[in-house]
Amino acid sequence: MDMQGATASALLASARAGLAGAPREGLGEERESRWRGHRIVRIGEAWHLGVLLLTEEHTLATAEVLRAADPGRRGYTAESARERAARRALALRGGFGEGEVAHIGWSVIDVDAVDAGGSSGPLAVIDGVPSVRWSTAGGWMPLEAYLRERVQLLRDAVA
Template sequence: MTCAELFAAARTALAGIPQEGLGEERSSRWRGERIVRAGSAWHVGVLLITDDAVLATGEVLRAADPGRRGYTAESARARAQRRQLALRGGFAEGEVVHVGWSVIDVDAVDAGGESGPLSMRDGVPSVRWSKADAHVPLAGYLRERIELLRSGPGI
């Protein structure tokens, strides 16, 4: 099976499962910095699958008001500010937002190349699911991840 065929089948299997928000950073003189909605996708491991594209994941946030808290680390303060940018950009409180994602060229992978975490390994579409460069067959990866999404939290 090609990557395109695998993702078409995945979209069918994902029907009925809620999607998560895709965000893009914007800045303007009048509205300031914010993260605005750029669509939605199913979050399937290291992949984001939209109705017509496949994306590599980036940063995952949950839109929230940072409130007045003390932070023990500057990184925690920065993350709280990023969550507030999503809230300011129109995402609902608590909504999951994916930022910094990149488009995967599925056709290039099907032609034997590589794009994002996807590549063709010995004629088998594969996905790199960890920074340790561990590649696994895409078909099994999608099947397992979609089953986890269907099972819901609590497993």
């Protein structure tokens, strides 16, 4: 992926091409109905690249990541652990398989705004270079290097 001076959309398109055949993770959405109750249902899938999720059409910012699971024992010492177990159970109830990863609360990144020199989610143009804020506390990193590293990590996990 040597794309000196490339736009964010070109870099992301190149990453998608490099991810062909790599495993994807589920995109979930909370739903509530009178008949089926509260649950997290699968609405798609994406490649998980750190703070980014790539679908065939969109680039998303990650938010909550959980594994679908039965809540099991109820003797949690922390309320946060109890809540996390309940959320994992919602994904299981919504159709995710046991142990399957579900991404919830993600948001669509406006890549066109980034290409125009602006920012959206964790992406921005910094000193003319498409960049990514790879953690809330971290600084900016060139998007090209970030994608190259993340795509390679995901490809290596398959090999």
